[in-house]
Amino acid sequence: MLLDFEQPIAALEGKLQEMKKLASESQVDVSEAVKALEEKIKTLKKETYANLTRWQRVQLSRHPDRPYTLDYIAGLTSKFVELHGDRTVSDDKAMVGGFGEIDGRSVMFIGQQKGRNTKQRQMRNFGMANPEGYRKALRLMKMAEKFGRPIVTFIDTPGAFPGLEAEERGQGEAIARNLKEMFMLKVPVICIIIGEGASGGALGIAIGDRVMMLENTWYSVISPESCSSILWRSWNYKEQAAEALKLTATDMLQHKLIDGIIKEPLGGAHTEPDKMMRTLKKEICKMLDELDGIAPEDRIMQRIEKFSAMGVVQEG
Structure with a gap:
């Protein structure tokens, strides 16, 4: 394409x-x-x-050939064991996770998963998780904490599922609980935006010691199309909305909302997926080594202070 x-x-x-x-x-x-x-x-x-313009970065982030969460897990790990269910309602196929080894080290991997074809997209709900998806993610995080294993999350979602049934089952509460609990996790937490990072759907698994973005991804409270439809009552102004939202990795780093940018191969991650896997694996291992040297209590305080400083304005 x-x-x-x-x-x-x-x-x-x-x-x-x-x-x-x-x-x-x-x-x-x-x-x-x-x-x-x-x-x-x-x-x-x-x-x-x-x-590239901001809208063009958004287009690249949605390229159908880009690696998804399970692609990265397969490329980065060995002996991956997927875990299912939130132990309350069901197993949300839009949220996947499990233990895998990376260079001989056991890591809990969690992320949103999109589909490649129509059938898969329906099964994965286009990467839009229901409350049980976020509760499954939290269950896996707590399991990782119990066994002293670090957590790596992959964010790639157009948002949490906005359906009535999701709201009835407590979508907002599930995401809010994840935010609270992720601040207090005693194990290292690395969050990586690999595609789309929209709204609370992304934030629900994005509270970490290191929050990174791949070069051609976006992270925002709302998508350009939705922003355009609210402000102009039409999707025709999505390019202007993307510029106004300042949602690219460069924008996020400039405003200190993320900790770094992971470079993609020229043309995007989908052009050379093997090269992207090698780069990402190197970065993850480097970050895990850095975080291992910090005491759990200090990591938690640094995590809280980092997010508490976001959006703070001082007037003279």
């Missing part, structure tokens, strides 16, 4: 393939022309992806 701003790159890559095909069929030496065109494509890619 090509996004609109990728069309010029695709056009040049198409010409490159035609040129190579012509050379193989006619035995004509076009090596210099091929080299020049490859350099032009490389330069255009760098310029394009270095100057």
Whole structure:
């Protein structure tokens, strides 16, 4: 799938393939022309992806080929055992989690999971968890704490499920309880936004010692489309809404709402998933080593102080 701003790159890559095909069929030496065109494509890619608008970053974050939570878990871990159910209502397929090993170390992985096709999307509810999903996540976090295992969460959701039945079962209470409990977890907690990070649906598993964002992701109280529909009564102003929301990783880091940005391969995580896995694994291991050196009580206080400082304004 090509996004609109990728069309010029695709056009040049198409010409490159035609040129190579012509050379193989006619035995004509076009090596210099091929080299020049490859350099032009490389330069255009760098310029394009270095100057993406906020809306274009949103589009990349939603690319259907991007790795999802279970893809990252499979790429990062060995011996992963998925755990199910909130022990109260049901097993929410939009929220997944379980123990896995990363470089011989047992870690609790939790995250929202989207689907690749229509059937999977329906089963996963498009990555929008119900209250039981957040209660399952909390149950797994408490289990990790009990056994002294660190927690890594992957955030990728357009929001918590907004249906009437979700509200009746206590959607707001479930998310609020997660926020409270995550502040007090005694084990290291790393939260990584791998795609969309919308509203309380994202925040419900995003209170951690380290909150990171992949380069082409977004994190905001509301999606650009929803913001546009509220302010302009139409989705046609989603690009302007994205600019106003300042929802990219760079924006979040500038406002000290996250702790860092994890670089993606040129063109997005989906272009070189293996490279993205290696980069992410290296970053996770590095953060776990750093957090191991901090006493649990100090980690909790640092966590509380970090989030308490967000949004504080001092007037002279």
